[in-house]
Each structure stands twice: as structure tokens, then as C-alpha cells.
Amino acid sequence: MSLRHLVTGGAGFVGSHLVDRLMAAGDEVICLDNYFTGRKANIARWIGHPRFELIRHDVTEPIRLEVDRIWHLACPASPVHYQFNPIKTAKTSFLGTYNMLGLARRVGARLLLASTSEVYGDPEVHPQPESYRGCVNTIGIRSCYDEGKRIAETLCFDYRRMHGTEVRVARIFNTYGPRMLPNDGRVVSNFIVQALRGEPLTLYGDGSQTRSFCYVDDLVEGLIRLMNCDQTGPINLGNPGEFTIRELAELIRGQINPGLELVQRPLPQDDPLQRQPVIDLARAVLGWEPQIPLAQGLQPTIAHFRDELAA
Ligand code: NAD
Ligand code: UDP
Numbered sequence: 001m002s003l004r005h006l007v008t009g010g011a012g013f014v015g016s017h018l019v020d021r022l023m024a025a026g027d028e029v030i031c032l033d034n035y036f037t038g039r040k041a042n043i044a045r046w047i048g049h050p051r052f053e054l055i056r057h058d059v060t061e062p063i064r065l066e067v068d069r070i071w072h073l074a075c076p077a078s079p080v081h082y083q084f085n086p087i088k089t090a091k092t093s094f095l096g097t098y099n100m101l102g103l104a105r106r107v108g109a110r111l112l113l114a115s116t117s118e119v120y121g122d123p124e125v126h127p128q129p130e131s132y133r134g135c136v137n138t139i140g141i142r143s144c145y146d147e148g149k150r151i152a153e154t155l156c157f158d159y160r161r162m163h164g165t166e167v168r169v170a171r172i173f174n175t176y177g178p179r180m181l182p183n184d185g186r187v188v189s190n191f192i193v194q195a196l197r198g199e200p201l202t203l204y205g206d207g208s209q210t211r212s213f214c215y216v217d218d219l220v221e222g223l224i225r226l227m228n229c230d231q232t233g234p235i236n237l238g239n240p241g242e243f244t245i246r247e248l249a250e251l252i253r254g255q256i257n258p259g260l261e262l263v264q265r266p267l268p269q270d271d272p273l274q275r276q277p278v279i280d281l282a283r284a285v286l287g288w289e290p291q292i293p294l295a296q297g298l299q300p301t302i303a304h305f306r307d308e309l310a311a
Helices: 013-024 040-046 086-107 143-163 187-196 216-228 245-256 280-286 294-310
Strands: 004-008 028-033 052-056 069-072 110-116 167-172 201-204 210-212 235-237 242-244 262-265
Touching: 004 013, 004 086, 013 028, 013 040, 013 216, 028 040, 040 052, 069 086, 069 216, 086 110, 086 143, 110 143, 110 216, 143 167, 167 216, 187 201, 187 245, 187 294, 201 245, 210 245, 216 235, 216 280, 235 280, 242 245, 245 262, 245 294
Parallel strands: 004 028, 004 069, 028 052, 069 110, 110 167, 167 235, 201 262
Antiparallel strands: 210 242
């Protein structure tokens, strides 16, 4: 029997790839989005399909729908976008998750929360296992997002304890791939767009801070396995390959235009120094690990941005 899925944030970067997978599996999909950072073009191929519905809605408002699975991704993910209106970001995380858990409880649906490695803040433990409780500034410019996701996780577990709601929590590490917006502001999109335009690549700080980059197809596979397994989570989903931001810049420059300059810009407040997932739990419980190394995943991502800039 086919399932009916609700994907909040389904017109966004990760959400639209997830919609593609669920549609390909023959299920029904309701894509819900307010188009803050998402766009119809990402799911345009499904508009008019009998198993697909598109709803313009803001998750800070309640909604009534009959669904079996809720993939709760709605929330801006790039610092540039989530800091644009930080109060709205906190509302989206808290009220949005509250409303979706209320819906899950009412209709008996299983809810997967797209949480984040940001719950670990600027980590004092490296790499980060799920048991690490994090080092998050409650009052900084990243707090609307980091603390928003932390309270969203809390709500999930309280709904589970109080009402028996079935929840799954994925702690997603930096993910990249086609359909990121050219003005997304995250590092992979910034560097690729700069390199394609023949501009210098902007290192914030000295570029010695690290991140671990997961290709979007790998992430979506992990999300699907998590939704379908018996483990509530939280489970880290990310690629354990760790790179300095300078190494990333050199890699991208090398694939596009090796002659470009790297320039330094001020490091934003509370920018985490290092980040790398421990994925032992995902390996053991989901039988999952990323298959696509960074150098390989950059190729379709660069091709996507070439098309975007040409359009
Ligand atoms: P994105 O910005 O491309 O997608 C977010 C989507 O949510 C967009 O389509 C946006 O329009 C929609 N949205 C935002 N606020 C909304 C609201 N109030 N109501 C309805 N829709 C709303 O970001 P993404 O990279 O696809 O991230 C998806 C999810 O995964 C987010 O919850 C994010 O926190 C989480 N995540 C992503 C990453 C990553 O590296 N991509 C890492 C950790 C966690
Ligand atoms: N960064 C950078 N240049 C840019 C954009 C980002 O050096 O043009 C750095 C940023 O300071 C951070 C890292 O790249 O240390 C990852 O930034 P991103 O915004 O992609 O994600 P997050 O900080 O949320 O992990």
C-alpha cells in the first residue's frame, strides 16, 4: 500500500531531492513550503502529477491534513538566510515543529525532524558523536537557528514521552549539491559561484576552520533509511571526510579556474572552528555511509551552477 508523505520545506534544496525519491517510489507526496528559500522550479516536474500536491503554507500556522509520514524540513539553513529575520527563524523552528508534531499526533503519523550538527555549537569534542551535548551560545547571531533546532528536538522527545508520537531525529551535517541557490550564502555555493564568475574566493578568517561535506543524494538515502527504521535517534547524518575551508577553496578553484585568488574576510561571530560527524550509529543501525567523496560530488554541483548562471 502506498503511503502519503508530507514534506515541509519540500521546495527547498534537500526537500526537493527527497520529494523526487518519494515520487519515484510510487507514493503520494504533499509538498508544503512558504518559498522563503525554496522555489517552484525545484519541484516543477511534479506539478500536475496525480500523486503530487503543492501547498503554499507557513509552518508557523497550524494545518490539517491526512498523512502517514511527515518529513519536517521547513527552516532556512544558510546563516545568511536564517539571520535575515532571526525571530522568524526561531518561530519557524519552535512553532513549526510544534504544529507538525500536533498534526503527527492527531493523525498518528511518524515525523522525522531535520535537525542539525549546529546543536553541537562550537564543539569541544571532536569528532562529534550523538552523545555530545554541545557548546552553543544562547545569545549570539547563530542562536536563533542552533537553539531553535535544540528546542525542536526537545519537543519531539516530549511528544514521544507524553503522547507516544513516533519521531525520528536526524542531525544533518553540511550538505551540498545541485539546486542550492546561487545566493544561498553557504560556503560551497559561494565558492563555486565566485569561481565561475572569475572572482576571488572569500575565505572567512584564515580558512583553517573545518567542515565535513555530504553530497545531497547520500543524505537523502540516510533520511529515508532513518524514517523507515525502528531507531528514534538522534542520528548523525554526514560525511566524515573533514576539510579546512582553505582546502575546499583550493579544491573548487582547481576544478574551475586554478588561477583565481583566495582573499580573507572577517570571520563571523561564533563560527564553529571544527566539525566532523561520528557516524558509527548510522552505520550500525541504518547500514548507511556516504558513497560520494567531495571531489566527485562537486562535479554535478558545479554543472548546476553553470546552468544557473547561464540562465
Ligand atoms: P533550504 O533553505 O534550501 O530549504 C528550506 C525550505 O524550507 C525552503 O524551501 C523554504 O522556503 C522552506 N521554509 C522556510 N521557512 C518556512 C516556513 N516558515 N514555512 C514553510 N516553509 C518554510 O535549506 P536545506 O539546505 O534544504 O535544509 C533543509 C532542512 O535541513 C532544514 O531544516 C535545515 O535546517 C536542515 N539542515 C540542512 C543542512 C544542509 O547543509 N543543507 C544541514 C543541517 C540541517
Ligand atoms: N565561509 C567562508 N566563505 C564563504 C562562506 C562561508 O569561508 O564565502 C566559511 C564560514 O565562515 C564557515 C564555513 O565556511 O566557517 C561554512 O560556512 P557555511 O555558511 O556554509 O555553513 P556553517 O557555518 O553553517 O557550517
